[in-house]
Amino acid sequence: MPFALLHRDGADHVEVLTGDVITVDTLADIPLEPGRPVLATIPYRQITERGFDCVDDGAPLECLLVSSVTTQPLSDFPAGDLRVSGGRFDLGDDEYGRIVEDVLRDEIGHGEGANFVIHRVFEASVEGDPVAAARAAFGRLLANEQGTYWTFLVHTGTRTLVGATPERHVSVNDGIVMMNPISGTFRHGSGPLIDFLEDPKEVEELYMVLDEELKMMATVAEHGGQVAGPYLKQMAHLTHTEYLLAGRGSLDVREVLRETMFAPTVTGSPIENACRVIARHEKRGRRYYAGVLALLSVSDTGEQSLDAPILIRTAEITPDGTLRVPVGATLVRHSTAAGEVAETHTKAAGILAALGASTIPARVTAPPAAGERELASLAARNVDLARFWLDSREEGALAVPSLTGRTAVIVDGEDTFTAMLAHQLKALGLTVSVQPWSTLTGVASPAAPSPGATSSGATPSGAASSGADVAGAALAADLLVVGPGPGDPADPDDPKMVTMRGVVAARLASGRPLFAVCLGQQMLAQHLGLSLIRRDSPYQGLARDVDLFGTVRRVGFYSSFAALSPAAALSPTAALSPGAALSPAALIDSAYGPVEIACDPADRTVHALRGPFFAGVQFHPESVLSRDGIDVLRELLPTLLAEVISPLPNG
Secondary structure, X not given: OOEEEEEEOOOOEEEEEEEEEEEEOXXXXXXOEOOEOEEEEEOHXXXXXXXXOOOOOXXXXXXXXXXXXXXXXXXXXXXXXXXXXXXXXXXXXXXXXXXXXXXXXXXXXXXXXXXXXXXXXXXXXXXXXXXXXXXHHHHHHHHHOOOOOEEEEEEOOOOEEXXXXXXXXXXXXXXXXXXXXXXXXXXXXXXXXXXXXXXXXXXXXXXXXXXXXXXXXXXXXXXEOEXXXXXXXXXXXXXXXXXXXXXXXXXXXXXXXXXXXXXXXXXXXXXHHHHXXXXXXXXXXXXXXXXXXXXXXXXXXXXXXXXXXXXXXXXXXXXXXXXXXXXXXXXXXXXXXXXXXXXXXXXXXXXXXXXXXXXXXXXXXXXXXXXXXXXXXXXXXXXXXXXXXXXXOOOOOOOOOOOOOOEEEEEEOOOXXXXXXXXXXXXXXXXXXXEEHHHOOOOOOOOOOOOOXXXXXXXXXXXXXXXXXXXXXXXXXXXXXXXXXXXXXXXXXOHHHHHHHHHHHHHHHHOOOEEEEOHHHHHHHHHOOOEXXXXXXXXXXXXXXXXXXXEEEEEEEXXXXXXXXXXXXXXXXXXXXXXXXXXXXXXXXXOOEEXXXXXXXXXXXXXXXXXXXXXXXXXXXXXOOOOOHHHHHHHHHHHHHOOOOOOOOOO
């Protein structure tokens, strides 16, 4: 008989679920009936429902149709003896380290994303009955782990999953959607806790997954997510840092699951390209690693609920006794191969110790106490974050009269930062829609100059592309926003880049307001005659104070490319405050009028530019890293729309 054992955080009992198991093809096929909960085991391969890449290993989406729910005391599940043999990682340390180096160099270094999670699998053999072994492991986890969101055992008849996951992926209860980004890993006894809390790599990892889950919340919650935290997540062997996100939503819970596949903490960001990177470098399926275990239900009144932890710190045991424990490491610009190899050993230690197959000594060290200094360090992380996402917002409080009622279309270049940007623009009073780049058909533009190419005296390519056929709704909007996305903006063969260059060209030719963000700005800069460079060190998840047209702003960057201001146009301005860097300003002529440029004094990379009816920013005003992002939008956008008369509906 299929069954599941669930222990949720803080409970003094174990829930015992029994019922029949069915296999379904899609999340929408999960049956929901009043009074009959469903426990769905969702594999990573379901990411294809969103059209994203993966190595399809055929792992099934199995649903336990719960016919009985009882509770038993924790004492009914003692830890038993396990016999495990032949333990090893499927990828050795050297091979895994080489993959880490490849991703850092070829993906993060080339603008494909801010962070990526690459996994490997510890494999062994369990002697004796696999289900009995899993029950013993479940008892050990109950006894030895702490701080887990769920400790669970699921037996479907064809496979058994047992684990202690620290992380809620998404939950829905009483109309409140919650997510829980967790990142940063501190092994107890490895050094002072304060060193971990103030390690830039660990801090940036959490910021990046916070941004990525805010993107998801922007899709499934009516007004996006509100941030609470950060907090310490203390477990038996490890301590993590975490935030909580909450927002009100009304989507079907199966749609919430689909729109949030899968957590950036186990994939990367931006999520769509992270899936491509994972498929390229892992070259094998993930089975249930990075998927979710989802308990869905609907009340007699039709109110749906969802509780879905991430399938990490989880072992899969097959009927023949094969044991698989997948673990991953988050790769960011500061990562090293040796550090990430060590992190996979550390992450595996807890569950491997429970199974008697640890690759490092299973010594349990008490979680470190967090004193005033540690708590102050945590609190300080929010000082320079965007209050837009941390504070509650009254509807209409941020509206700008000159923007209210205007229409905006955001072109999405495969980065759902656009969903966050849409919430900001709505808060300013605009009526906003988001349009994927792939829906803008028939757009073409001449090949862009290669990064670093000299563009002095060049004619903006947009001048030759005024006839580009762009979707009518995008061109008819009062404001067209060309948004961010991964990849090389100068690639002449990438369909996305060709299309988005054409969109920019057509909008410039129309003379109507255009705002460009990150990738969008790079393309705008190309059309204005500026060259592009690839940064020696990627600006992925980097917050900086920059001078924007005479005002110092704190903003967040996610980019490996940037436009370059012409050296002859620079004229240093005075520092705005003691110790502030001189910020060159540039004024150039273009086919579309004079262009003012704000750029870095050290390397001439462009932070922002503005012209008669267009503006662009290299940073992400919508990012939680952009403390002043909403203020930048309030300053730039009204000027663009000041002279605009909206077209008639049939215009």
